[in-house]
Amino acid sequence: MILRKAAIIDMGTNTFHLLLVELSADNFTTLYKEKIAVKIGQGGINRNLITEDAKKRAFHTLGHFKNLIDGESITEIFAFATSAVRNADNGQDFVAEIKNRFNITVHVIDGVQEAHLIYEGIKFSGSLDEETHLMMDIGGGSVEFIIGNNQKAFWKQSFEIGGQRLLDLFHYHDPIISEEITNLNLHLENKLSELISAIKTYQPTKLVGASGTFDTLSDMYYETIHRQKGKAEQSFILPRDGFETLAEQLLTLNKAERLKIPGMIPMRVDMIVVASCLIKYILNFVPVDSLICSSYALKEGAISQLLSNSILIAASEIE
Template identity: 70%
Template sequence: MIPTKAAIIDMGTNTFHLLLVELYADRFETIYKEKIPVKIGQGGISRNTIHPDAEKRAFHTLHHFRNLIDGEGITSIFAFATSGVRNADNGKEFVAKIKEEFQIDVLVIDGEQEAQMIYEGIRFSGSLNGETCLMMDIGGGSVEFIIGNSQEAFWRKSFEIGGQRMLDLFHYHDPILPGEVENLTVYLEEKLGDLVNAIKKYNPTGIVGSSGTFDTLTDIYFASLHETKLKTQQVFQLPREEFELIVQKLLTLNREERLLIPGMIEMRVDMIVVAACLIEYILKFVPVSTLTCSSFALKEGAIAELMGKHSQAVSLMSR
C-alpha cells in the first residue's frame, strides 16, 4: 500500500504539538515530531481571552511548523485547537488570522470531540484491555475523563479545569501552601460531581493517564530507577507508591528545586504541582495500585481516524 503523508498540529492550551507521519492501513510511521510550550492560556485564560503575547508565541511556532511541513512536501494538514481557543472571546478571530497567515484551517473541537479523540488515541496505544478503566488527559485549559474499555467508551466528559486554570486560581506560593491544596480540593469537589457519579455507576478498576503530565511523571519514575523509557514503547506503568513519593517532592519543593528532579522538563514544571493534586483527588475514587500511562493522546487519535479513512480510500481505489 502506498503511504499517505500527513501533518497533525495539536494546538493545546499549554503545548503545541507537530506530528509528521506516513499513514498505512494499520499503522503509521513518524517522520518528525516536536512539541513547543506556547502557553496560549498564559495571561488570558482566566479572562477568556488570548493575550497578544500568547498570540505572538503561537504565530512564531506555527511559522516554524509550516516551514517543516512544506519541507516535507506535505499538503494534508489536520490542525486542532482545544480549550484555550474554544473558550476565548477572540478565538474565532485568532483562527481566521491563522488561515490568512499560514493557509492552515484550524478545527476548534468541543470538549466531547476532544474526549473522543483522546479515547481513540489511548485505545490505539494498546493501553486498554477488557477491564473498565477511567482515562484522563490533563490539558492546560481542560481535563478530559473517559470511562470505557478497549471496545467502547461508556461515558466521556470534558471539564474546564485544566492546569493553567488551576495554577491561576490556587498556586500563589512556591512551594504551594497546604491551604492552597485544600482550596483546590474543595474546587474539584464542586466541579467534578458528574465524574464521581459516573465512577459510581460504571465502577472502573483501572486508571489510564494520557500524555503530558503522565509522560513527565513516568520520566521522573524511570530516572529514579536510572532507566530510560524506550521510544518504541507507548504504554508505561507507574506504581502508586512511587507516584505518592513524587507528589510529596512536588508539594514541598520550589520551582528551581523541582527543575532539578531528574526527568523533569521546564515546560511541565509549573503545572505539574496542581496536576498531581488532581490525580491524588481522583485516586480517592479509583484506588488503584498502578497507574497506566499512555504516550498516545489526541493527535494519535486523529491519526487513528485518518488511517481508517486512508485504508477505506485505498480499498475503494482497488475495486
Template identity: 50%
Template sequence: MDKVAVIDIGTNTFHLLIVDVSGAEREIIHKEKIAVKLGEGGISVGKITDAAQERALQTLSHFKNKIDSEKVDRIFASATSAMRNASNGKDIIRKIDQVCGIKVKIISGIEEAQFIQKGVKKAIKIGSKPTLVMDIGGGSVEFILCNEKEIFWLESFEIGAQRLLDKFHKHDPISKEDIENLYQYLEKELSPLTAQLEEWQPHSLIGSSGTFDTLVDMAYAKKTENKPDDVAFTLSLDDFQLLFDEIIHKERAERLAIPGMIEMRVDMIVVAICLIQFILRNNDFNAIQVSTYALKEGILEAIVQEEIIV
C-alpha cells in the first residue's frame, strides 16, 4: 500500500486528496476543499495580498497536519493561475516550504489542461467523437478538444471567474450591459477556441468539477431528487437554461438562498455561467456532462503511472 496526497492550490479553492494506492485499486482516505480565495483583491494586478497569503498558510498548515496524521508516503502540491501570474508567487512558494514543510510546483496552463483531461477520463468514457472538456477555475479556464484516445487541441486562457468577476460583474444582479461587455471580451479572448470548434464541431460538452458540480447540485435540488453518489452526471441544456435565467436575475443574498448553492461559489457563479452560456451559444451541443474529477485526480493518475516522480 502506498499513501499519496495531492494538494491543488487553486485561485479560489484549495483541495486535499489523500488516497491509498494498491496496484489499480484506489481508496480515498480523505478529501477536503477550502475556499481560500487566493486571488481575491490582487489577481487583477498580478499580486497575492497579505490577507490571502495568510489564509493560504493557515490552510496548508491544516492540510499538512492531516497528511502527517495519515502517515502519507508521497505528497505532490501544485499551484495554478493565481500563483503562476503573481509577482510575489515565488516568494510565497518559499514561505510555504519554510512554514508548512510543503514543496509546491507551479504548473503551466498547458500542464493544467493535460492533467484535467486525465482526471476527466477517469470519471467519464469520452467515446470516439470529438468532445470539448471545459474547466472553469478562479484564475484560468482550460479547454481540451479530445476523444477517448487522443487530444486534438488544448489551451489555457487567463480568464478565470475571479478575473471576470473583477472586470465585468459591476452590478448585482448583473446588468444586461455587464453581460454584453463580458460576451464581447470573450469573443475576442476565445477566438482561438472558436476556430477549433468550427473545425472539430463537437456535440458533447464535459464540464469538470467546480461550477459544474454546483449546477448539478442545484438541478437535483430543484427537482427535489436525491443526488446519487457518482463521479459523472448529465445536465440537460433545458436545466442549465432554467438555472442561468434564475441566477442572473438574483442578487447575492437571493442566490445564496437557492437550494444547492454554496457560499464559496455564490460570487463567481454569475460570470461562470455566462461563460458557459457563451460556449453553448457558439456551438451546437446536445447536453452537458459533468465530471466530478478534475485536476487533482489527473495528477494522482500521473503519479500512479509514474509520469510524475514524487
C-alpha cells in the first residue's frame, strides 16, 4: 500500500505548529511535530496589525519548517492562518510574502471554518460520546466554542477574545489584580451573550478543552498527582476542583513564580492567567465535575478531513 505524506502548518496567533504525518487508510503516523511561540499577535493584535518584529519571527520559523518539510520530501502542505492574520489590515500582504519566500500557500480560514476543524480534531481524539458537550479552544486571537457530540456539531462560533487580546486589555499587573479580573469578566459577559444563549438552548453536560492551555493545565495537574500522561492517549481528565486549585494559584503568583510550577512551560506562562479566568467564567454556565482535555485540535482536525478526503482546501489549491 502506498502511503501519503503530508505537512500541516497551523499559524496560530501565539504558537506556530508543524505536524509531519504519514497517512494510511483511516489513521496517521506522526513523523515529526514541533511548536514554536512566534507570537505574531504581540504588539499589534488589538490594532489589527502584524508588526515587523512579528513578521521576522514568523519568517524565521516558516523557513525552519520548510527545511524540515523538504527533508521529508513532502509536497502536500496544508497551511492555515487564523485570528491574527484574518483580522490584520496587512494580513494579505503577509500571506503573499510567505508565498513568495517559501512557496507555501497559506489558507486564511474564517472563525466558523476554524471551529469546524477544531471539532473534527476533538472528535478524532476520542474525547466525545453521545452526550452533549461544550468544546472550547483558547487561541491567542480567538476562542472557538462548539456544542455537539460524537456524531455532529449542533452549534459553533468563534469569538475574538483570545489570550493575547485579553492579556493586552486586562493583565497590566503581575500578579493580576481583582479589578482587572472584574473588568475581564464584564468584557466576557458583553462578548459571549450568544454563547450563553446557545448553552441554555442545548444544555451541554460535559466540557472539553482543546490543546494549548488545556494541555498545560492537565500537565500541571498530573504533576500534582505524580502521574505521567500515557503517550498513546489523546484525552485526559482534569477534575474541576483540581482546575480551581490551579487557577487560584495562577491568579496569585507573578511570572517568575508561575514558571516554577511543575508542568508549566514558558510559552504559556503569560496567557495562562487570563485563559484560566475565561475557563472559570465558562464554568459558571456548565455544571461539570471535570474538564476533558483533548490533545487534538485544529491540525489533527485537518488530518481527519484529509483522511476522509473532505479537507477544506484541496491539494490542487496549494500551489
